[in-house]
Amino acid sequence: MRYFRSAALFPLFLSALATSAPASNAVVAARDTSNFISRLENTLEGLGSITKGVLQEVDLLIGALRDVAEGKIDPVKTTEEALGSLSNVRNASEAGLVGVAIDLVTKGLAPKNIVDLLTGINEESINSMNNSNPIDPQTSIYPKDSTDAPYDQTEEDLRAAIYIPESFKYGADGKRPILLVPGTGDPAGVSYYFNFEKLIPETDFADAVWLNIPQNSLTDIQFTTQYIAYAMNYIAGICNTTIGVIATSQGNVGVQWALKYWPSTRDSVEDYLALSADFHGTLFAPECLLPNAGCTPAVMQQQYESEFIKTLRSDGGDSAYVPTTSVYSGPDEVVTPQTDPNASAMLNDAHGVGVSNTQVQLACPGMPAGGFYPHAGLLVNPITWALFVDAMTHEGPGNLSRIDMDSVCDRLVTKGLVLTDVLGTNIAIILNSVVHILEYGYHGSSEEPAIRDYARQS
Numbered sequence: 339m340r341y342f343r344s345a346a347l348f349p350l351f352l353s354a355l356a357t358s359a360p361a362s363n364a365v366v367a368a369r370d371t372s373n374f375i376s377r378l379e380n381t382l383e384g385l386g387s388i389t390k391g392v393l394q395e396v397d398l399l400i401g402a403l404r405d406v407a408e409g410k411i412d413p414v415k416t417t418e419e420a421l422g423s424l425s426n427v428r429n430a431s432e433a434g435l436v437g438v439a440i441d442l443v444t445k446g447l448a449p450k451n452i453v454d455l456l457t458g459i460n461e462e463s464i465n466s467m468n469n470s471n472p473i474d475p476q477t478s479i480y481p482k483d484s485t486d487a488p489y490d491q492t493e494e495d496l497r498a499a500i501y502i503p504e505s506f507k508y509g510a511d512g513k514r515p516i517l518l519v520p521g522t523g524d525p526a527g528v529s530y531y532f533n534f535e536k537l538i539p540e541t542d543f544a545d546a547v548w549l550n551i552p553q554n555s556l557t558d559i560q561f562t563t564q565y566i567a568y569a570m571n572y573i574a575g576i577c578n579t580t581i582g583v584i585a586t587s588q589g590n591v592g593v594q595w596a597l598k599y600w601p602s603t604r605d606s607v608e609d610y611l612a613l614s615a616d617f618h619g620t621l622f623a624p625e626c627l628l629p630n631a632g633c634t635p636a637v638m639q640q641q642y643e644s645e646f647i648k649t650l651r652s653d654g655g656d657s658a659y660v661p662t663t664s665v666y667s668g669p670d671e672v673v674t675p676q677t678d679p680n681a682s683a684m685l686n687d688a689h690g691v692g693v694s695n696t697q698v699q700l701a702c703p704g705m706p707a708g709g710f711y712p713h714a715g716l717l718v719n720p721i722t723w724a725l726f727v728d729a730m731t732h733e734g735p736g737n738l739s740r741i742d743m744d745s746v747c748d749r750l751v752t753k754g755l756v757l758t759d760v761l762g763t764n765i766a767i768i769l770n771s772v773v774h775i776l777e778y779g780y781h782g783s784s785e786e787p788a789i790r791d792y793a794r795q796s
């Protein structure tokens with residue numbers, strides 16, 4: 339057998355699978371809506387009239403997933419092989435997001451139990467958008483301050499998106515609460531499952547909660563940011579302390595927008611770690627000239643010169659509002675440019691709060707940690723983790739000068755993470771976001787949503 343044996347090599351997956359269908363039924367259970375392949379198949383009907391190209395690609399993706407399940411594609415066996423294979427994945431402007439997903443699967447980056455894995459992890463309560471959070475902050479935060487932008491969702495809705503694990507201590511043990519914010523197409527539960535949700539409980543300084551934002555951050559980002567703004571003030575409010583925030587990909591334009599237009603949140607956040615951020619949008623976002631399944635409002639808003647991005651960056655929005663540690667990878671296949679000095683993830687410091695911008699290839703040139711890390715793969719990069727630890731344990735942003743770079747640069751992935759986490763991080767984020775984008779469908783407009791009144795230039 340050249341494949342992984344799930345019990346021996348994927349112990350993490352077992353808990354994810356506890357609630358899912360038995361393995362043998364997973365691929366054949368055609369119309370079971372919880373099954374990942376069935377969900378992909380169901381999207382084909384909805385796509386019918388849109389684009390033939392996408393239809394064929396989704397068919398290819400389904401075929402590739404079946405090939406993995408049937409043992410026709412051998413998964414990689416080491417993290418070195420995994421990162422090598424990842425470097426052969428086409429970028430999003432060449433292949434589109436579905437093409438990137440196909441490459442991940444056909445290049446051995448999906449474990450043999452991929453279908454069960456995705457089905458199981460999606461069923462876990464960690465992705466719930468309907469959470470019961472009965473504790474009220476000491477003072478009302480809806481809104482917290484008269485200078486904050488208005489909310490148009492109810493407080494119940496905003497609060498229900500916040501997932502607080504049972505183990506959370508509300509700051510009582512001296513650990514800083516950390517809010518995990520997801521990117522385009524995913525809830526935070528699955529996005530951080532194989533990385534920060536696994537690593538943070540092992541620390542003595544951080545304690546994580548996360549956001550599962552309705553519509554998976556595919557709709558108007560101005561809708562999504564309300565959840566982020568509310569959650570920052572809610573967690574700080576119920577813990578009576580400042581918090582840390584970690585965001586990946588689109589989550590970062592969401593956090594930055596929230597910090598800009600809900601100024602009260604700046605008092606709630608002491609440290610912000612921005613991963614693979616697109617503060618300047620991305621040149622890879624599809625043009626959306628024709629109706630296209632990939633053109634959700636949030637995708638259009640992340641184009642390099644979108645109105646949303648221009649508005650965000652205006653009046654100092656291209657500078658940090660709280661101490662910010664931005665980490666990114668040059669060969670990012672989704673966000674481009676992502677190389678210094680023009681990296682989309684780079685923030686200025688006009689407000690003087692402290693910023694560090696780190697492109698991992700420049701931090702560890704020619705070393706393992708400075709190698710090929712794709713968009714989601716940055717979550718398992720050892721420099722990312724070292725900067726997080728440094729930022730959380732010092733005033734201001736993370737600073738490489740305090741970090742033992744010899745030992746950090748020498749690692750391929752963060753200590754404590756294994757191959758399953760590397761594969762799971764990439765596959766779960768990309769494949770889930772593909773299925774969510776296809777399920778979201780085409781909403782009938784090729785124009786990005788209008789900028790809301792509160793953010794209009796006077």
Ligand SMILES: *[C@@H]1O[C@H](CO)[C@@H](O)[C@H](O)[C@H]1NC(C)=O
Nearest residue numbers: 428429430431432669674675
């Ligand atoms: C994306 O891939 C194409 C084809 O390999 C290449 O020409 C282009 O430079 C790539 N873009 C980036 C930003 O890497």
Ligand SMILES: *[C@@H]1O[C@H](CO)[C@@H](O)[C@H](O)[C@H]1NC(C)=O
Nearest residue numbers: 466467468469470471498552
């Ligand atoms: C959310 O949870 C409540 C109970 O906590 C339940 O009554 C309601 O139906 C749930 N809503 C959804 C959309 O699942």
Ligand SMILES: *[C@@H]1O[C@H](CO)[C@@H](O)[C@H](O)[C@H]1NC(C)=O
Nearest residue numbers: 475476575576577578579580
């Ligand atoms: C909240 O924190 C402040 C500042 O540390 C402290 O003065 C206050 O007593 C705390 N309130 C509660 C209810 O813990």
Ligand SMILES: *[C@@H]1O[C@H](CO)[C@@H](O)[C@H](O)[C@H]1NC(C)=O
Nearest residue numbers: 675676677678679680681682
């Ligand atoms: C970076 O951006 C500046 C200003 O937009 C431009 O002049 C410069 O050519 C860019 N540099 C690179 C390496 O793309």
Ligand SMILES: *[C@@H]1O[C@H](CO)[C@@H](O)[C@H](O)[C@H]1NC(C)=O
Nearest residue numbers: 692693694695735737738739
């Ligand atoms: C990092 O620390 C060095 C040495 O104290 C300091 O000169 C530098 O400004 C710091 N960088 C950032 C981004 O804070």
